[in-house]
Amino acid sequence: MRRLVGATGALLLAIGLTACTDPGAEPTTGDTGAVTWNDPAAKLDGVKLTVWAAQNSNTVPQQVIEGFQRATGASVQVVTIPDPYEQGVQTKVATGDKPDLAFWQPTASMLTAINAKTNLQPLTGAPWLGALDPALKDITGLLDGTRYAALVTSPAVEGVYYNKQVLAANGVTTPPKTFDALVDLARTLKGKGVTPFYEMGADRWATQWWVQVQLADAAKAGLWDRINTGQEKFTDTTVLNAVTRYDSLIKEGLFNKDIKTATFEDQGTALLAGKAAMVVQVNSFFGQLQAKADTATLNEKIGFFPIAPSGNVGTVIPDQSNALVAFRTGDDKREAAARQLLAYWMGPGYPDFVAGRNTVSLETAVANPAGVPQALLDVHAAVAGSAGSMQALAVANPDLYLNLADMIAGTMTPAQVTEATQKQFEQLAKAAGHLK
Amino acid sequence: MTTAIGRRTHPLWFLLPAYALLLVFFVLPTAYQFVYAFTDWSGFKASINPVGVDNLTQLASDGTLFRALRITVVYAVLVAIFQNVFGFGLAVLLERDTALNRIARTFFLIPVLMSALAVGYVFQALLKGTGALADTTWTLPVVALIHAWKWMGLAMLIYLAGLKTIPLDLLEAARLDGASRWHSFWRVRAPLLAPAVTFNVATALLGSMNGFDIVQATTGGGPARTTELLNIFIYRTFGQGLFAQATTMSLVLFLLVALMAFPVIVLLRRREEVL
Incomplete structure (x- = not known):
């Protein structure tokens, strides 16, 4: 009997040991450089995506998501992570929980903090980059020369x-x-x-x-x-x-x-x-x-x-509500769909997005909605030379x-x-x- | 494993599920504390490497840990005092089994059942604008009072149980010997409460060493971090992605609680033995 208890205890200990090793410790897949981008409206029936957002950003993607769901047949769920948001996301990611997309401060320090090289998809060659105001294109979202974040609204x-x-x-x-x-x-x-x-x-x-x-x-x-x-x-x-x-x-x-x-x-x-x-x-x-x-x-x-x-x-100071990052989830189909959602957001969905949010447009071809307050236009004007x-x-x-x-x-x-x-x-x- | 009957009615392996849970949720995390405290585990990279006592020396060189420890100990001592004084007072006040007392006891027990965060937010709202949560010296006693208020019902219950188990013939003997009510209370009944005191002081002191929820909800560690208990500091550090440093701090807290628990319990137990 005592031996049985001992053996079971040792077994449990061993199982526990293997179960408790760092779940974030997946091998870093090197950037292959070639990132493929689906057509923003390509069909995605049956694909489910999760977007993490904070209490102050969870309504930002609402309109875009509705349009994306209609266009592609994918289903997208926004999950609100309670404040302090960054702390909550880091803790979840450290314990192995990842969304497909998340709002994230697109700065080098915060991309480092989420361990972008291991956890995030590079957004190299994103189709919307050419449409962005050239002064804003590379203002943020980069870590050691690789793009990990998509800026969706004018940075703070x-x-x-x-x-x-x-x-x-x-x-x-x-x-x-x-x-x-x-x-x-x-x-x-x-x-x-x-x-x-x-x-x-x-x-x-x-x-x-x-x-x-x-x-x-x-x-x-x-x-x-x-x-x-x-x-x-x-x-x-x-x-x-x-x-x-x-x-x-x-x-x-x-x-x-x-x-x-x-x-x-x-x-x-x-x-x-x-x-x-x-x-x-x-x-x-x-x-x-x-x-x-x-x-x-x-x-x-x-x-x-x-x-x-x-x-x-x-x-x-770009903040969390200004940008999104796409996670490496290990599921190729969902990873591509997450990139596709960003391409839709910054592509066909962008005019509706800025109109719906009444916010400044980052793309030269998309005009600012008439109702944007003057102070916000002044703030946006300050971004370029900042x-x-x-x-x-x-x-x-x-x-x-x-x-x-x-x-x-x-x-x-x-x-x-x-x-x-x-x-x-x-x-x-x-x-x-x-x-x- | 004493008798054959004992073995047959309670097979030892019935304990396995309980021990497995204990192992996974208590023993392993505690054991891991001793491992991760000596690594560079962080949210910034995937690998975990041993770094020896780097985290400890770095924490020791930084005044923040000692400040948080001092705040935690002061908080725990204040809570232990307040909670026991209130609990004892209530128990004596509500000792007799009248209908009114029974209702009152129930009411004082309600805060014990309330969510600690709810208590914190309620008091934060109540005290907003009074300056009670803005003073760098007096906010700590204020949050200790809130903690004690929440738990005083439990202390009351335990003191009540202690008072009720005192044999009536002892009190009768004291009265026959001519002891006044004052005398028989302090000389006969109060000393017989020693086991209740041991339990109440130990749980209040050690429980509030692990305090977090009430203070986090009431002040968030402010003003100027004067109520930043070690657990709040650990939470903040963990949130920055410095998992190893946070683990080192919880190890320090674990050792401190253990170091305080033994002398406190031994001391109080010795008082019981005198009886």
């Missing part, structure tokens, strides 16, 4: 959203041309009793935009390449000065008084109501404003200009925003912020095989 840009009426009431008709001029304007506004800037210290994530817009020129001059290779650090003067300046602007009183407890929601309400003049934010902020007011009101009240130390340069954000250019994406939020709460100094960020960056970069 960090810049200044402002209340036109507040600025006009204080005699400002042309937006500032440089970061210094922006600060001067803020001081003037403060002198007139207006709250110049509104920041969301409690929801934390927007804090990093203030540092990143200050780094736009440095980013163009190769800052992130130097940080990626260890030649420069967050603790060196470039980043440290930007963090210190942000801190000093807060201490100077140029921000809302409740900066420590204010949320994303509060930020939108405050700018719309004119309780603050300006907000440094990205496209999702405008999405929030769109939920609060109609296009006419927004055109009347809200403007956008990009900003950098040297001039009106935007900092581009600098890359940390998320777009760094090989790893440390929690700079958490450290900055701690600084706002008063528990960290600017030097400690850069130190903690550098440490985490090195840890992530090393895990990803960089910074040996």
